[in-house]
Amino acid sequence: MVFLMFVQGGQSLIYRIGKTDDELKLMLDSLGKKWELTFTTLVTFGGAFFASFPLFYSTSFSGAFWVWILILFSFVIQAVSFHFIHKKGNLLGKNTYKAFLFINGLMGPILIGAAVSTFFFGAEFTINRGNIADMGNPIISQWNTAWHGLEALWGSTLPGGFHLWNVVLGLAIFFLVRSLGALYFINNIRNEEIVSRARKHVLINSIAFLIFFLPYLIRLLLKDGWTGQPDGTIVVEEYKYLKTILANWWMIVILLVGVVGVLYGFILGSFYKKSRKGIWFAGVGTVMVVLVVLLTAGFNGSAYYPSLTDPNSSLTIANSSSSLFTLRTMSVVSLFIPFVVAYISYVWKKMDFHI
Amino acid sequence: MDIALIDWSRAQFALTAMYHWVFVPLTLGLGLLMCIYSTYYYKTGDEKWKSTTRFWQKIFGVNFAVGLATGLILEFEFGTNWSNYSYFVGDIFGAPLAIEGIVAFFIEATFFAVVFFGWDKVSKKFHLASTWIAVFGATLSAWWILVANAWMQYPVGMHFNPETARNEMVDFIAVAFSPVAVNKFLHTVLSSWVLGSAFVVGLSSWYLLRKKHVDFSIRSIKIAAIVGFAAILLTVLTGHYSGQKVATYQPMKLAAMEGLYNGSNKADLVGFGILKPDKLYDDGQDPFVFKIDVPIPGFLSFMSFNDFNSFVPGVQDIIDGYTLSDGTVHPSYKEKVLQGKAAQQALRDYRQALKANDEEAKETNMAVLDENMKYFGYGFFDSPKESIPPIALTFYTFHIMVLLGFYFIALFALVWYLNRKGTLGKVKWLLWLGVLSIPLAYVASQSGWIVAEVGRQPWSIQDVLPLSQSVSSIPVANVKTTFFIFLTLFTIFLIADIGIMINIIRKGPKAEAENNGY
Numbered sequence: 001m002v003f004l005m006f007v008q009g010g011q012s013l014i015y016r017i018g019k020t021d022d023e024l025k026l027m028l029d030s031l032g033k034k035w036e037l038t039f040t041t042l043v044t045f046g047g048a049f050f051a052s053f054p055l056f057y058s059t060s061f062s063g064a065f066w067v068w069i070l071i072l073f074s075f076v077i078q079a080v081s082f083h084f085i086h087k088k089g090n091l092l093g094k095n096t097y098k099a100f101l102f103i104n105g106l107m108g109p110i111l112i113g114a115a116v117s118t119f120f121f122g123a124e125f126t127i128n129r130g131n132i133a134d135m136g137n138p139i140i141s142q143w144n145t146a147w148h149g150l151e152a153l154w155g156s157t158l159p160g161g162f163h164l165w166n167v168v169l170g171l172a173i174f175f176l177v178r179s180l181g182a183l184y185f186i187n188n189i190r191n192e193e194i195v196s197r198a199r200k201h202v203l204i205n206s207i208a209f210l211i212f213f214l215p216y217l218i219r220l221l222l223k224d225g226w227t228g229q230p231d232g233t234i235v236v237e238e239y240k241y242l243k244t245i246l247a248n249w250w251m252i253v254i255l256l257v258g259v260v261g262v263l264y265g266f267i268l269g270s271f272y273k274k275s276r277k278g279i280w281f282a283g284v285g286t287v288m289v290v291l292v293v294l295l296t297a298g299f300n301g302s303a304y305y306p307s308l309t310d311p312n313s314s315l316t317i318a319n320s321s322s323s324l325f326t327l328r329t330m331s332v333v334s335l336f337i338p339f340v341v342a343y344i345s346y347v348w349k350k351m352d353f354h355i
Numbered sequence: 356m357d358i359a360l361i362d363w364s365r366a367q368f369a370l371t372a373m374y375h376w377v378f379v380p381l382t383l384g385l386g387l388l389m390c391i392y393s394t395y396y397y398k399t400g401d402e403k404w405k406s407t408t409r410f411w412q413k414i415f416g417v418n419f420a421v422g423l424a425t426g427l428i429l430e431f432e433f434g435t436n437w438s439n440y441s442y443f444v445g446d447i448f449g450a451p452l453a454i455e456g457i458v459a460f461f462i463e464a465t466f467f468a469v470v471f472f473g474w475d476k477v478s479k480k481f482h483l484a485s486t487w488i489a490v491f492g493a494t495l496s497a498w499w500i501l502v503a504n505a506w507m508q509y510p511v512g513m514h515f516n517p518e519t520a521r522n523e524m525v526d527f528i529a530v531a532f533s534p535v536a537v538n539k540f541l542h543t544v545l546s547s548w549v550l551g552s553a554f555v556v557g558l559s560s561w562y563l564l565r566k567k568h569v570d571f572s573i574r575s576i577k578i579a580a581i582v583g584f585a586a587i588l589l590t591v592l593t594g595h596y597s598g599q600k601v602a603t604y605q606p607m608k609l610a611a612m613e614g615l616y617n618g619s620n621k622a623d624l625v626g627f628g629i630l631k632p633d634k635l636y637d638d639g640q641d642p643f644v645f646k647i648d649v650p651i652p653g654f655l656s657f658m659s660f661n662d663f664n665s666f667v668p669g670v671q672d673i674i675d676g677y678t679l680s681d682g683t684v685h686p687s688y689k690e691k692v693l694q695g696k697a698a699q700q701a702l703r704d705y706r707q708a709l710k711a712n713d714e715e716a717k718e719t720n721m722a723v724l725d726e727n728m729k730y731f732g733y734g735f736f737d738s739p740k741e742s743i744p745p746i747a748l749t750f751y752t753f754h755i756m757v758l759l760g761f762y763f764i765a766l767f768a769l770v771w772y773l774n775r776k777g778t779l780g781k782v783k784w785l786l787w788l789g790v791l792s793i794p795l796a797y798v799a800s801q802s803g804w805i806v807a808e809v810g811r812q813p814w815s816i817q818d819v820l821p822l823s824q825s826v827s828s829i830p831v832a833n834v835k836t837t838f839f840i841f842l843t844l845f846t847i848f849l850i851a852d853i854g855i856m857i858n859i860i861r862k863g864p865k866a867e868a869e870n871n872g873y
Binding site: 057089129143337 | 453
């Protein structure tokens with residue numbers, strides 16, 4: 001998903017790289033053939049969360065209401081803008097749709113990054129399954145602050161809860177996908193002006209990415225985590241995420257290979273004028289790094305959605321996943337994924353979307 | 356629970372669903388027609404078929420975008436606004452949504468790109484195949500979302516687990532192929548073909564009235580009238596089967612559809628009528644100001660249970676309890692409430708036993724739950740009134756839908772016949788009627804959904820969970836704000852969508868020479 005947000009990254013660069021109308025059109029044509037894949041992945045991601053972790057779906061979406069609504073809002077205006085921007089009679093005019101695409105490019109990655117960061121830094125909610133049979137208070141998931149998600153932007157409303165780390169990850173993701181977007185343009189568009197500007201933006205944004213991401217990664221490895229106990233209770237544990245990574249050597253390998261891939265992709269994009277392949281290295285590297293980060297959130301008994309108000313309400317894979325039957329059903333359905341990847345590759349090869 | 360929160364959450368979901376349903380049936384219907392026009396082009400090589408296909412494809416593309424956007428919101432609104440529902444049944448309800456994404460949406464996203472951008476890039480054969488595959492993907496996605504919807508109307512294939520306090524799936528096939536889902540899918544998709552055909556006939560009629568693009572219009576109508584005619588006949592047939600499922604699984608909805616308060620054997624079907632607005636379910640007054648019955652005695656009984664003499668229960672019977680002609684006994688409202696309360700108490704006791712590690716008490720309460728879980732939701736009610744859906748809205752929309760269904764049979768038959776004879780262009784009144792049929796098709800289609808969803812009230816899951824217990828714990832001000840944000844946004848996009856379509860229609864099919872994608 002983060003890799004596929006190169007589309008959003010590309011959208012956030014439309015004012016910086018697309019100086020003329022023709023250039024803008026080239027960029028949008030190029031992104032226009034890929035955005036639906038990102039969008040579809042987001043929709044599938046929502047469905048998969050609903051099916052596999054219904055308690056996360058119900059708690060986070062209703063609780064961190066405004067974060068998710070703003071993310072949705074930004075994707076809605078994106079979908080329409082790609083289809084309407086070049087059409088006559090589109091009511092709002094080209095510049096508005098262009099601004100919509102930029103807004104999605106800006107808000108989407110930052111807010112999704114901030115939402116992912118709450119997997120480590122927690123949120124203020126409580127869960128009581130028994131509520132369903134309580135006439136007076138039947139709602140299972142309760143959010144404990146009226147900010148309903150906006151508090152994630154600065155941390156939490158609890159004493160000492162101000163830390164901004166969620167936004168740091170949001171910005172890291174934002175600069176990462178901008179770099180990926182620029183690398184994608186280098187790969188996809190045969191226009192020297194655009195490509196040379198894109199190379200500059202790979203360099204600028206990849207440096208910005210590292211400035212935000214490296215401190216975040218270090219903070220993560222040094223911070224406490226919430227761990228599920230065999231009796232179902234949840235306790236806070238020191239250096240939890242570092243311990244998880246150290247206990248699984250293969251995670252270190254994937255993380256390192258991923259980081260090297262991302263950096264190599266950035267270097268190819270910034271300095272090797274003949275190379276158009278940077279997106280592949282940086283893209284695959286991104287997938288690997290994100291995989292390790294997400295696994296760290298839930299592996300080794302960690303609560304992947306810690307509750308700051310009541311640690312025992314925290315969500316772990318064990319206490320919030322679907323029934324075994326549903327998970328098995330979903331696993332069978334997942335067998336379609338390689339088939340999906342195969343037909344997408346086949347069709348794209350046949351269509352040759354290079355511009 | 357806060358009534359305002361429930362109503363605003365309802366309003367927001369209805370708003371999103373109804374906007375979504377402006378664009379989706381049009382794309383499903385136009386999609387099929389695009390496939391057929393494209394197939395004619397492939398077979399004949401006639402460029403006129405190509406420009407016909409490309410014109411409708413343009414209209415399709417504009418609407419596809421807003422359908423996607425509104426669909427995204429719908430999917431996440433379950434979580435944002437209906438969190439209790441999402442948890443209570445997410446183990447079952449989430450699966451079709453995820454499957455829809457994996458098996459259907461990627462097909463659409465990938466192959467529509469070929470349909471839009473591939474005209475001069477890939478072979479005619481591959482382009483045609485992609486068109487069919489993409490439309491198949493869209494239809495397949497309808498299958499999964501309707502499986503999810505059908506499950507709310509007729510929950511099957513699950514077992515309640517008191518430990519997790521949620522319903523869990525135990526039989527995927529029962530969920531994915533429930534008889535309600537099969538009928539709902541057929542009825543919904545076929546009616547979308549009707550809407551798509553009505554759109555093509557209507558717009559082509561407009562061109563014929565203006566004496567513009569005559570060959571294109573006749574060509575378009577030639578296919579659309581046949582597809583529309585076949586689809587409306589099948590829509591009526593599947594509607595009948597859907598009605599039978601409602602009679603079996605949601606008798607209260609059927610009673611509301613018919614304004615039937617006191618049931619009987621040999622029940623008559625209301626053709627049309629006006630309901631008394633101040634009628635209460637137990638005041639004994641005649642519910643109708645006036646009504647015209649279909650002049651076949653016992654027709655409602657026949658339509659519901661294939662037997663002119665069978666008993667059809669009304670609202671009062673459902674509250675008092677009744678026995679169907681086949682001997683099935685349906686408990687009264689009071690008995691259902693008792694069962695619901697017993698189930699809820701057993702759940703509370705089970706959770707106590709869980710804490711105390713009391714295996715015996717767990718087992719006892721599990722047995723009580725299994726026996727009474729079917730009516731779990733009734734335990735939340737205080738008065739029989741709460742178990743009755745809004746009758747007037749359900750009644751009127753049902754009858755409008757049915758009457759329009761018969762109107763469309765006549766319309767498509769006549770348009771098809773005259774178009775074949777070559778005299779359609781001269782019959783002005785019919786062409787005007789054709790134009791008018793675009794909004795009428797929308798009225799019928801939206802009415803159908805209102806019958807299905809308003810008639811389902813007060814339940815989010817029939818008999819198991821009322822809407823009042825399904826909502827999220829969020830301030831009503833949040834829901835009001837997002838309601839107006841989405842209302843504004845969707846309305847702007849609808850106006851833009853229509854503006855773009857008017858532009859495409861003004862230009863007409865002949866301007867479709869260049870390949871510029873959507």
